[in-house]
């Protein structure tokens with residue numbers, strides 16, 4: 001049986017920051033290993049940031065919608081910053097206070 005996964009184009013607006021980027025990557029809001037099917041297209045910076053700030057456990061149990069993610073103060077601050085950045089490589093370091 002094949003699961004219906006929404007098709008994500010490779011270029012376009014990022015689901016989180018809304019910037020148009022040359023390459024979107026697929027983020028599972030709930031990990032596939034936990035039966036998640038919903039996939040969003042994120043730019044590399046947003047995708048790395050999510051995983052730098054939050055563990056998969058936190059992402060799947062608490063932050064499994066885009067709205068929930070946007071309400072995190074860390075993400076709100078990040079989005080304000082990244083909206084002013086051009087589409088270029090952004091280095092994201094894993095945070096010590098990752099939760």
Ligand SMILES: [Zn+2]
Nearest residue numbers: 014017043046
């Ligand atoms: Zn983004």
Ligand SMILES: [Zn+2]
Nearest residue numbers: 026027028047
């Ligand atoms: Zn991801």
